[in-house]
Amino acid sequence: MGHDENGDLLFYGLTLPGNFFIEWEPPWIILPSDISIGKTWVNKMEVSHNDYPDSTLFEHHYYAIESVNETVVIPSGTYANCIAVSHKSEEPVEKTRTHSISYYAPGVGVVLSIDKEGPGRMQRRELIKCHIQK
Numbered sequence: 001m002g003h004d005e006n007g008d009l010l011f012y013g014l015t016l017p018g019n020f021f022i023e024w025e026p027p028w029i030i031l032p033s034d035i036s037i038g039k040t041w042v043n044k045m046e047v048s049h050n051d052y053p054d055s056t057l058f059e060h061h062y063y064a065i066e067s068v069n070e071t072v073v074i075p076s077g078t079y080a081n082c083i084a085v086s087h088k089s090e091e092p093v094e095k096t097r098t099h100s101i102s103y104y105a106p107g108v109g110v111v112l113s114i115d116k117e118g119p120g121r122m123q124r125r126e127l128i129k130c131h132i133q134k
Contacts, residue, residue, distance in 0.1 A: 029063075031104065035083060039065045061089045072103045072112050074126040079105035082112075107132060 029041050043061040067084040082103040090097045100115040111127040 031083070031085070032065075035065060035068060037065055037068060059089060059091055061087060063087050066101065070103055072105065074112055076111070076127045076130050079103070079108065079111050081106055 029043060032039055032041055041063050043063070045059045045061070046056060064086050065083060066086050068081070070082040070084045072079045072082050082105050085102050085104065087100045087102065088098070098115060098117055100113060102110050102113040105111045108127070108130055111130075113125045115123040115125075117123065
C-alpha cells in the first residue's frame with residue numbers, strides 16, 4: 001500500500017499462499033484523499049474466463065463514502081470518527097453481485113466489514129486485537 005501524488009491510498013497487490021502474487025495495474029484506490037460524504041470512485045479489474053478465451057471481460061468495483069463520523073463498538077474497542085465506505089461489484093460471467101460496507105478508523109484502518117453476498121448470506125469481519133504505538 002502507498003499514496004499517490006494526489007494523496008489517494010492505493011493497493012498495489014496481494015500475496016496469496018503458495019507464493020502467488022496478484023498485482024493491480026493501475027493500483028486500486030482504497031481511500032481517496034478527498035474524504036467527504038458522497039465521494040465515489042471505481043476500480044476496474046480485467047478478468048479471464050475459460051468459457052470466453054478470446055474476450056476481454058472487466059469486473060467493476062464501485063465505492064462511495066457514506067459517513068465520516070461513525071462510532072464502531074466491537075470486542076477490540078470503541079473506534080470514533082470512522083469512515084464508512086460502501087462497495088458494490090458484479091462479476092461479469094457468473095453475474096454474482098456483492099455489497100459490503102467497511103469502517104475505517106483513523107490511525108488503525110479497517111475495524112469492521114460487513115459483506116452481503118446475496119439473499120440471506122452475510123459475513124461480518126471484526127478487528128480482534130489492536131496495539132497502536134505512540
